Amino acid sequence: LAKTTQPISMDSYEGQEVNITCSHNNIATNDYITWYQQFPSQGPRFIIQGYKTKVTNEVASLFIPADRKSSTLSLPRVSLSDTAVYYCLVGDASNTGKLIFGQGTTLQVKP
Amino acid sequence: GAVVSQHPSWVICKSGTSVKIECRSLDFQATTMFWYRQFPKQSLMLMATSNEGSKATYEQGVEKDKFLINHASLTLSTLTVTSAHPEDSSFYICSASGPGGATPETQYFGPGTRLLVL
Numbered sequence: 001l002a003k004t005t006q007p008i009s010m011d012s013y014e015g016q017e018v019n020i021t022c023s024h025n026n027i028a029t030n031d032y033i034t035w036y037q038q039f040p041s042q043g044p045r046f047i048i049q050g051y052k053t054k055v056t057n058e059v060a061s062l063f064i065p066a067d068r069k070s071s072t073l074s075l076p077r078v079s080l081s082d083t084a085v086y087y088c089l090v091g092d093a094s095n096t097g098k099l100i101f102g103q104g105t106t107l108q109v110k111p
Numbered sequence: 112g113a114v115v116s117q118h119p120s121w122v123i124c125k126s127g128t129s130v131k132i133e134c135r136s137l138d139f140q141a142t143t144m145f146w147y148r149q150f151p152k153q154s155l156m157l158m159a160t161s162n163e164g165s166k167a168t169y170e171q172g173v174e175k176d177k178f179l180i181n182h183a184s185l186t187l188s189t190l191t192v193t194s195a196h197p198e199d200s201s202f203y204i205c206s207a208s209g210p211g212g213a214t215p216e217t218q219y220f221g222p223g224t225r226l227l228v229l
Contacts, residue, residue, distance in 0.1 A: 034217065043204045043220035044155070046113075087154070091218075097143055097208050099218060101155040 004088045009106045018075045020105050022088030025069045031090040033064060033071045038085045038104070047086075048073070075107075083109045114138050115207050117221035124195055125229055132190045132224045134205030140185035141207035145218060146178070149202040161188050195228045202226075 005023040012018045024033065032051050036044035048055055050062040050071070061074040075082060087104040091097060114137040124130050134144055143162050147155040159180050161167040167180035179191040188207075192199055202225055206218040 032217075036220075041202065041223065041225065043115075043117075043206070043223045046217065046219060049217060097218070098145070098157060098160060100157060101147075103154050 003100075004090060004102050006086075006088055006102060006105045008103060009108065011108050011110060012078055013110050014079055015077050018078050018082075018107060018109075020073045020075075020086055020088075020107070021070060022073070023070050024088070024090050027068050027090050031068075033062065033068075034089050034091065034099070035060070035062065035073045036087045036089065038087065044087060078107075078109045080109050080111060083107060113217075113219040115141075115205065115219050115221040117203075117205055117224050119224060120222060121225040121227075123227045123229065126196050127194055130192045130195055130226060132192075132203055132205075132226075134188045134190070134207070134221050136186045136207040136219075139207075141188075142185065143208050144182055144188040145206045145208075146180060146188075146190050147204045147206070149204060149223075155204060158190075192226065195226070197228045200226055200228045 032049055034049040035047045037047050038044040048057055048060045048062045050064050052064050055062045063072045085104040085106050087101055089099045091099050116135045116137055118133045122130055145160050146158045148158050149155045157170050158173045159167045159169045161180045161182035163182050163185050169175045177193055182188040202223050204220055204223040206220040208218045
């Protein structure tokens with residue numbers, strides 16, 4: 001399984017755009033890139049998933065360069081409620097579907 | 112869509128007793144379910160993968176006789192912590208993947224179960 005590397009923590013202020021970059025140099029051809037959000041004492045929540053280029057949904061955008069060795073989660077105009085841990089994962093659609101969580105990025109949004 | 116529930120949400124038990132945690136996919140059939148454990152301020156650690164109707168596959172270092180997993184149907188998996196000890200106190204989270212997901216391997220997580228063993 002491809003390993004991911006993210007910054008351990010980030011600070012931001014309300015209303016700013018936050019970009020969290022994840023490195024996955026050993027990503028395999030079949031791997032998708034998925035981001036999850038976790039609040040304390042809750043299960044992770046699916047945010048967005050992509051394979052290449054750009055994906056956008058109602059809460060975030062995901063940018064994936066052509067070599068797919070990294071990806072960037074973009075959260076527009078964050079609020080205090082976006083304070084959470086964000087995990088970047090890669091998984092293989094053709095295998096067991098296992099996901100191995102790294103340490104994630106703790107985002108602290110300040111007023 | 113893609114809702115996963117867990118029951119109970121928290122449980123306190125005495126050392127030596129067994130505790131069963133249920134994980135249900137409410138609006139889709141889960142071909143595969145996963146069980147994780149999370150200690151305070153740490154990341155999720157995968158314990159095992161279970162497929163409906165077959166034996167679970169445990170990660171290295173996880174005792175299969177202590178953490179019994181049953182995946183009896185496409186919507187239900189159970190984790191039983193047998194002879195629980197204080198060091199088993201943790202946050203247990205399940206996830207499910209299946210045709211209802213964005214892609215076949217997309218996992219949807221339950222809300223977690225807090226276990227405290229006294």
